[in-house]
Amino acid sequence: MGLDGTLQVVPYYNKPPQEGLYQHFKAVAECAPDLPVMLYNIPGRTGINMSAEMTAKLAKIPNIIATKEASGDIDQFVEIRRLTDPEFAMYSGDDAIALPLCSVGATGVVSVASHIVGNEIHKMIELFFDGHVSEALDIHLKHAGLFRDLFYMANPIPTKAALRLLGWNVGPPRLPLTDATDECTEVITNHLKALNLL
Known part of the structure; x- marks a missing residue:
């Protein structure tokens, strides 16, 4: 397939039960057993939280090797770390708590x-x-x-605005996302200036 690995987000919209999550990720992993899989739990976007117990159960599948945990729940992160083997890589999915999560077992941050x-x-890491x-x-x-204000509007709107300000031609966000408002652009511009990037 030409892939080094795959990031698989918790299915959204229909809010499956935890067992449904297990069956889904197991099927994905079995489709390409030699392809490393990183789980991605982001309940604020998907509407469903994958439990620590389910993440640990999925971690037993040989090619599910990591998780990007963006629940924002440090207790849940700790529970996943406690329930999984040390080789199972755990990444913060949130810049704002990446450093604290490193102290309780995070491998790093996506x-x-x-x-x-x-x-x-x-x-920093x-x-x-x-x-x-x-x-x-x-x-x-x-x-x-900056960690906070890159979410001033829905991500990736502020990130794309920042990259354009830095001279990268990243194009506009795809609909239904829209370009950054003038207010958002000003907030991001001020951060970039404060960091001597502009």
């Missing part, structure tokens, strides 16, 4: 902000795992406002 400040996000927690915290605090 980051929105990395589209704008990727080197800084990489450095690297510093944390090298034992330089206070330096990692400095980077986190420096970008906390």
Whole structure:
């Protein structure tokens, strides 16, 4: 297939039961047993939360090797870590809590902000795992406002606005998303200026 792996989001709209999630992800994994699968739990977008117990059950399937956990629930994250083998990679799906989640077992972050400040996000995670927690915290605090305001409107609207401001031709969002409002663009512009990116 030419793929290194696949990110599979919790099915949305029809709100399946937990067993339905299991059967769905199991079927996906079995379709390409040599392809690594990362689960993606983002209940704020899908309308359903995959439980810690279900994530742990799915982690037993050999090619389900990781999860991007974006429930925003640190207790749930900890429970998944407790119930899974250490080899099962757990990533924060939320920049704002990526650093705290590293302290309870996250491998890293699948980051929105990395589209704008990727080197800084990489450095923050690297510093944390090298034992330089206070330096990692400095980077986190420096970008906390950006983490928040990249969701000033529905993502990826602010991210695309930021990338365009930085000179990247990323085009407009696809409908039903629209371009950033003037207010959103101003907020993002101010962040980029404060970070000396503009």
